[in-house]
Amino acid sequence: MATQAVDNAQDRATPPQPDAVVVRFAGDSGDGSQLTGGQFTLSTALAGNDLATFPDFPAEIRAPQGTLFGVSAFQINFGSREINTAGDAPDVLVAMNPAALKVNLDALKPGGLIIADTGEFTKRNLDKAKYDSNPLEDGSLDKWQVMAFDISALTIEAVKDFGLGNKDALRSKNMWTLGLALWMFDRPREPIQDWLKNKFKSKPEIADANIAALNAGHAYGETAELSGPLNQPSLPPVPTEPGLYRTITGAEAVSLGLVAGAQLSELPMFFGGYPITPASAILHHLARMKQYGVTTFQAEDEIAAICAAIGASYAGQLGVTSSSGPGIALKGEAMGLAIMTELPLVIVNSQRGGPSTGLPTKTEQSDLYQAVYGRNGDSPIPVIAARSPSDAFECAIEACRIAVEHMTPVILLTDGYIANAAEPWKVPDPANYAPFPVQFLTEKNGPDDTLLPYKRDSKGARPWIKPGTPGLMHRIGGIEKHEQTGNIDYSPDNHQLMTDARKAKIDGVAVPDQDVAIGEAGGKLAVVGWGSTFGPIHQAVSRSRAKGIDVSQIHVRHVWPLPANLGELLRSYDKVLVPEMNTGQFKTVLRDQFLVDAQPLNKTNGLPFYIRELEEAIEEALS
């Protein structure tokens, strides 16, 4: 299978990833970038991160406003490991004007985040920075992620109650930006507020205006549910394997993978969605891909989104829906109908912290039970988990393939980190993927000129019959149905048979044998992960092995059904450690399925694992 080959090549090629985030604040020397950066450093230090700072003053103090040589910057590097230098390329660039963007852009990593003040991207400032067109609008920043908003206007609005003139009000812009950064990086506001009160002791109205701007920037981040790069702790380094590259986020990769999957199945795609953080980006991307046979439908709610997708599948298209945990919960009943009527459907869950509304902008892996078990009745669904943005492309294709070949809904799990994180992606050649064209039933398939809508093929799948096909009229629905005709049938033997058939069909989904990501089959310790923990586990196991520790990494993509050899593989290690961003859900599945003594390592503070904490856990497991 083509998808598998690509995948493994990528695993081996992934070099160690940094554990720290580098943020550069850049603006006019008069904008107070130094001040912003300095205060951010203060709060970061209080939050307990190692950090290093790297101020970059312009030679002229107060150089002409908006010019390239008047740009001042301040860089901060913080993370959980020891940091000796702040000279790393920034992951995040805060650009307060076009000149600041131009001067600092080259340093920003591919896939890094640009935060820009659109209020300063005027014709005049663009000219001063020698831009022919607005880089925020002309696509020249596609290599990075851009969050652009009118920070100037938002700041003026925030401080308008303090009676400052526009010019004075705009001086608080840096505080607004700092507030936003504090939200994105989970830093406390109190030290800054205290510092402002102290600094402007004699001018309390100035202190209050600055605090208001700070709070407004923080509130903006929270209200707009902006995710910070702390959700993306490890932007991968610049790739070295030759080829054509672009930057891709998980949401983009899922969207492209779904389009590719639909094309490989030779079906138009129907996507039903409803706005929710962090899954909306998939709806946004697909809405711009109509020329690829994609119909997007923003439904009135999560339930309608999945129901419309099932309706489209029933009518012969590839139905897809996407959401995050709370929305997926609402879709549960409809998933049951797709299981019962045996229609293909892809359900993407970009997991976030839960339960309930939980932490919309933070990442978690706590919807595994929901995906595997979370419906009424015996209702098995294949579940695939992507490990990274680029892996999400392969997983989306795989989800489409399983859905149409087995006539079943399939759940694809990503999470807030994967959805938002951007990484360099080696552009794949579509010719390397084997098509899986769908054959609709066009003639009666039973004896004596009868139609049997539930007659199963060798995979246990029933035929897909499009309404509109002459002579094949039939009825389907959520009530238990006869194992051949599909007519309502409540009889005990039939329900037993159909329950068994639905289970056997999903158990029989062909899942590649589980490989070992790093290390060897058998040994003292296996660290078993799924989803976005791949990166940190990979680093931690690599580093531990470099220290001579007998530890291997196993990373599971097919969460349900599990690879047939997985139990035997796990039993070949003395110990099994399962790090997860939940309270131990996959650990429980592994224990249940294989009776292995899988030990949990859990974290649910909304942040990904740090490499160091995994290294410590590995050492502790073997001590």
Added chain:
Amino acid sequence: MNAPVKIETTLKDWETDQEVRWCPGCGDYAILKAVQRTLPQLGADPANTCFISGIGCSSRFPYYMETYGFHTIHGRAPAFATGVKLANPDLDVWLVTGDGDGLSIGGNHLMHVLRRNVNMQIMLFNNEIYGLTKGQYSPTSRIGTRSPSTPIGSVDRPADPAAFALGAGARFVGRGFDVSKKLPDVLKAAHAHQGAAFIEIFQNCIVYNKDVFHDFAAPKGAEDRQLWLADGEPMLFGSEKTGGVKGIALDSEKLELKVVEVDGDDWESAGVLVHDVTNRSIAHMLVELPFGPFPMALGVLYDDPRPTFEEGVADERERATEGKDADLAKLLGSGQTWTVE
């Protein structure tokens, strides 16, 4: 949408081999027959016809129609039907729902399918009770309805399906009742309407809410209690035999409808309104016309088509696709790229 080819069928062609399981005497039987009688007259093609339902007594309907059928989940049929119509706009979709399915659990979806104007016929069987779950009061039950869940009578004000539909933006609102001979005419008008056509069908639940519509549906006195509306015809009811012909006129002082006596054939001088199915203001008054002081307004209350949702989506797709190709390799390599040597 392609003009559908007219197919010759008989009522028998639309019956399935499944045993009909509604209670003996249920109004659903009459509606089923009315639909099966109407479809041959429309020249409809069973293979191109799809009945989609939610959950409830009415929602068993698709099992008895020899067409494509999808019995979905409670309240969500409009969402499934929207997906079906977007995937294949040429299918002739009939939605079957009830007062509980369509106005309680599925009120949101009903509102949006009407607002979006998805081209389909929506039949809401209103029996003012939950039948399948054994007789609880429903969102259309009248105040004081005694039921297992309201043993001393319900207290909440009922929803009015036709008024709900019009308020949600429906461009076709019709009304009929199960045993009415005129129901097929309403169904035909709904089918001819391009867009979401909403038909409220009063249906007698003989077990849990027997004869709740008897006051106007009973044959005796029907002339006085039923106002059958027809486009271009005066709004008349009653007869000389039953105490005089009456009509509906507009009280222009109060801006509401009133009943006026008609002397002989001279309805014009009595100020009786001529029904204009495209008059939305009058339609709002008709759907809210209280039965009692007024007869029950039946037939086509409102019919004024607008472009459908599917047409809009297709147009948008055409515009978005114009001059673009669907080369997957190009898509994957789009955006800013760089090459590693």
